Amino acid sequence: MSSLGFQSIYRQLNAAGIGTHRAFLPDAWEPLALRWPQERRPILTYEAERPLSSYPVIGLSIAYELEIAGVIRLLEGSGIPLLASARGPRDPIIVGGGPLTFSNPNAALPFVDLLLVGEAEERLPQVLDRLGGAGDRRQRIEAAAELEGVIVGEIDPGRWEPLPEPLRAPKELLPAASAILSPDTELADMFLVEPERGCSRRCTFCVMRGGTSAGGMRILPKERPLALIPEEAKRVGLVGAAVTDLPHLEELVADLVDSGRGVAISSLRADRLTPRFLRDLQRGGYRTITVASDGISERMRLALDRKIHEEDLLRAATLIREHGFHKMKIYEMIGAPGETDADVDELIRFAREIAGIQRLTLTFSTFVAKRNTPLDGQPFLGVKEAEERLRRIREGLAGKVELRPQSPRWAHIEYLLALWGPEAGHAAIQAVHAGGRYADWVRAFAETPHEPRALRHGDEATWARRRGKAAERRQLPVIADA
Ligand code: SF4
Known part of the structure; x- marks a missing residue:
């Protein structure tokens, strides 16, 4: 319910008279490691309390690689044949989509009858139209797969179609906005709306980067999102890859706060914080300001084209303190190509400096x-190496900075799912059936034969790697001097 894409499609299809109900993976089946099979249960839709398996078409929104385990549990647990190739004429047609399709959704192909790649607003109604047309189940699936941006899943064992370029929705179908406000969700009672879509920057690790079919920033006039906010919405979440790049963001936030509403923003850039903006964020209920650094040193940020500098982060920390915020939070990413111990040392030194200004x-x-980034195909750091890097950081910042690391083990599994082709879906079945622990996944991948996936953006990857190396060379003396 906190996914704007999911809510937006729900709103759109209901408004078009197609009729759409919601169903969710039961909370009890969500943990990454879980003994499986659990007892089967009918998964009922919220609106009609009908079993999921009784619907003619089921749309799955998959956010990122590790959610493949949830797809397996949802389908098996609700009694729908897990593999697309095993479904018969009376089984629901499964249409996969969601943010994962902007990178590598290959692992979903064994489970979906159709995959819609990219932004679904324009194409999904056309897909549903064809699925409701003449012919048997297979013919209707194949008719829908003729549409650009749509392919069949593994409906014939071992036959996989290449992934198309992600679709872009026309600007007139934007913005996406919440359909339902609920107190029982992650972002309780918050009306979500996008004041822009996409990003025009070029961070080399990011699937939303500009210059790809997924990227580029589409800015909407301030009035468009404002007009959609219902009277009863007391909190508004502004969602988008690069909301703080909006030229009119300060005015938009001021308008929202002046109307007595709380406000939240999905991402803040350290170099875009201003005193007026911070004052309004505080009036809008912010207590912690979160910004991204990603690269852990100046050299790594440069190599990743992140375009955030030490002075931006220091200036942000000072402003955040001056405006009385409770805390500053910074997203970091370890293990990018070329990172060394010198970068870790710099992070420790710099984090101590920021913590001297503002609680961190x-x-x-x-x-x-x-996939779809210049760093596609780059190796994973390794679980042991990542844990060692985190250990050094913990030691260097003990008592000074609060640290919240995500598990390198699950990043490793995400990496394998992101790197592999559709065989990854079959490895995932084995891993989920074995209980879904880290070791189960590693074993499943080791035992599943696979073809290395061709890099579709190989030229771009090579170019960016060269450029990344050039950036590294440019910056190394600076590190040495420091
Ligand atoms: S990391 Fe953020 S700023 Fe960089 S390309 Fe992605 S969305 Fe844009």
């Missing part, structure tokens, strides 16, 4: 190379 929390993910 650092969150850590481990770099996972993604």
